[in-house]
Amino acid sequence: MxxxxxxxxxxxxxxxxTLRIYGIDFEQRSLSGFGDREKVRIANPLGRIPALxxxxxxxxxxxxxxxxxLDEVYGRQRALTPxxxxxxxxxxxxxxxxxxxCDKGLQAAYERNHHPPEKLYQPWIDDCMAQVTNALVAIDKMIQPGTSYLLFERITQADVAAFVGEWLARGIGIDTETRTPQLHNLAKRLAETPPFALTEP
Ligand SMILES: N[C@@H](CCC(=O)N[C@@H](CS)C(=O)NCC(=O)O)C(=O)O
Known part of the structure; x- marks a missing residue:
């Protein structure tokens, strides 16, 4: 795979x-959606990553x-999505x-990185950033302090999604430690476990 x-x-x-949590053997071809568009298009005509x-x-x-x-074939009764x-x-x-x-955070980043400075539209960036922050705050409120997982006291796809969302938010300049401390701490704890640590970019 x-x-x-x-x-x-x-x-x-x-x-x-998800592949690592399920213990599936796979190799990874580290191609970027923008930098390697032609190669990515062989797998996905849209030129976007990921493809499997x-x-x-x-x-x-x-x-x-x-x-x-992956849930259907490898998850069965322990699927990350019930x-x-x-x-x-x-x-x-x-x-x-x-x-x-993540989508909105990337749109803000694309606006910053893919437009010439004179064509940058700051209100659009601000709106995207506000949407990201509001989404994170809503998830932060669901998290019990000190808990290892977001829901049901076991790992689910909610944790995986929350983890990558928190990581992206920090990358685009949102101070999650201050704005969403429970989410920040949950992500920190998850980052210490192998499936998360081994996928560090
Ligand atoms: N809905 C898609 C989004 C994928 C996506 O936005 N990938 C980005 C990288 S994070 C990409 O390839 N962007 C290049 C582009 O959109 O042209 C998914 O869940 O896989």
Whole structure:
């Protein structure tokens, strides 16, 4: 199995962490969506990372679809996203909020990094940053101080999504230690465990 993408992409890292939690053997081709567009397009016509090439050559794209496949084949009863019911909805909701925050954070970063300075539109950046912060604050409020996991006292995809979201937020300049201390501490604890530590970009 081959994961295409660099771990500084929160979407790719989310998949890399999931592969490691499930104990799946994989190799990683560290390609960037922007820098290696032509190579990435062989796996994903959209030119985005991550993509996952399965052993039979089938290629999956988009972190959500990739994780859905990994849950189905490798997760079974211990799937990081529970199979049904209110537990499933709770995990999907946190994941959607945090991956949405990643999307908005990246849009702010793209505006800063991919536009000439005179075309930079600061109100758009501010709006994106506010959306990221509000999303993180909402998740922060769900976390019990000192707890190891966000939900159900076990690792779920909510933790993985929260972890990459917190990491991205710090990378774009949000002071999570002050603004969202519970989330910051949860991410710090997760960072010390192998699936998270081994995917450090
Ligand atoms: N919804 C997608 C988002 C993937 C995404 O935005 N990837 C970024 C890197 S973090 C990328 O490849 N950007 C290049 C581009 O959009 O052109 C997913 O969950 O995989």
């Amino acid at each position: 081959q994961l295409i993408g660099v771990n500084r992409s929160p979407f790719t890292r989310r998949v890399a962490i 090439v399965l052993d039979d050559g089938e290629t999956l794209v988009d972190s959500g679809a990739i994780i859905d496949h 199979l049904a019911g209110s537990d499933r909805r709770a995990v999907l909701k946190v994941s959607a909020i945090m991956m949405g925050a």
